Amino acid sequence: MPELKLFFSPRACSLACHIALEESGLPFTAEIVKIRERQHKSGEYLRVNPWGKIPAMLVDGEVLTETHAILSYIGDLAPADKVLMPRDDPLLRAHAHEWMNFLSATVHIAFRPLFRPNYLIGDESLYPKLREVGVPIFQKALLEVDKRLSGKTWALGDNYSVVDPYLFVFYMWSQRADVVEFSPPLPIWKELWERLYEREATQRALATEGIMPENIWLA
Template sequence: MLKLYYNPGSCSLASHAALEEAGLPYETELVDLTQNVQFSEDYRRKNPWGRVPALLIGQDVLTENVAILNYIAGLVPERELLPKAGLAHARAIEWLSLLSSTVHVAFRPIFRPNRIAETEGGQKDVAATGLNSLKSVLSLLDQRLGEGPYALGDRFSLCDLYLFVFVLWSRRPMLDGKLGALPNLDAFAERLATRPSVSAALAQEGLAWPKAPRTV
């Protein structure tokens, strides 16, 4: 039995939805980041980095969404959740790498400025600079996605579940009206939110795609 260590609404949502998409039996265990459970001795034994997600596979633990998504896809090759070889496979890894580095990192100065600056004024400056960077990153991402309908064009893949997480983050109230229009990303996420695997993972984590349109 697989066990996913997650926190609601965090990037672990991608791996959570992937397990649903794969139709695999699994369990979940909440890692409450608001209570710093990720830094507990017990969790650090599973993931020394103190982050989510982590996937328990028997006696082994796998961390990082890129690795976990690849592993899940490999468990159900008949579902073709990621391309298996060639340029298509490389393009999927390109997307996953972009999301796990450039896109994820762009949110950090806004969500956690206290990890970069100590003073209140410094944190405001970090968040303001970070917002400009995030707007640029998301605008480029919107252009790259185009009309899709998926990250890899006409073909759904686990890349889409990871991308969905960051579009969902961009709809948090603290960012309302600050990111400009992202029509391709919003249309993509609205479609994906109705996918059974995504709606199931959202429901289990007590989340939902916003009903109101993005304020620009």
Template sequence: MLKLYYNPGSCSLASHAALEEAGLPYEAELIDLTQNAQFSDAYRQKNPWARVPALQIGDDVLTENIAILNHIAELVPEKALLPTEGLARARALEWLALLSSTVHVAFRPIFRPGRLAETAEGQKDVAATGLNSLKSVLALLDERLGKGPYVLGDTFSLCDPYLFVFVFWARRPILEGKLDPLPNLDAFAERMRARPSISAALAQEGLA
């Protein structure tokens, strides 16, 4: 049995949707970040980094979306959820790494300025500078995605729910009216919302 530890709307949504896409039996346990549940002794025994997602696989625990998404894809090879060979494999890993590092990190100054500056003035400056950086990252992402329909072109992969997470974040109230138009990403988000695996994960997390 697989068990996913998640927080609603966080980057763990990618792994949640991936489990739904794979059709694997699993349990899901909420780790409420607003209550600092990630810092509990019980959870730190599973993930010492005190983050989500974490995927329990029997007696083992796997952390980090890139690793979890790869493992899920390998559990159902017949569904071809990620490429397995050659340049196609490398391209998928390129996208997963980009999303995990550059794109995810670009949101941090806006969502969590307190982790980057102590004073109110410093946090305001961090958020303002971060917004400019985020706009640049999202503009490049919109251009690179193009018309899609998917991250890797005409074929759905587990890169897609991961990208969806960040388009979902771009629609948070704190960013309302602050971002430039992102037509390709917006169209992509609507396609993803219509996908049963993603709509099911959103519903289970109370985000439908």
């Protein structure tokens, strides 16, 4: 079994990988790299991931980046009885990738005007304009997730997969104290999130990241 080491920042998209690792039962270590303290731009972390983004995972010392890729890898590596990534059904596997790509390329990015306007535009006086344009796009992306979850227990249907912890993270972001006023009602996603929150693996990852009921929705 390869040696796995995840680099995470509390509440970042790395939380999806963290939960998936806990679900997998695979042995792993996790190292905190605090984005708020700009540790992801420190020389030490840049030696691991010169792109300076979280997450990164070392697999026997080899660096793997991108949440989608890390989740797929964890899903494939997990013991067969876990089935965190569909194995024998090419179309279902494609749906897993469809979800993860949508979450990474569309949903994650849709938070930018709210979280990191400085990544999109230099002039702070234009932030309100950016928000005006970005919030409807953000809302449309979130509503699309809620719609796609309709009638499903988990993202892929009846079975839990690595897609689900990825959905856990973005719902949590959507309910952050400074974001919730911009988020549309997401009743189906909320129910999925609650099912995920109850799982022991989720609770273990949250505890390691210092995310408690009293601080879960803080910015």
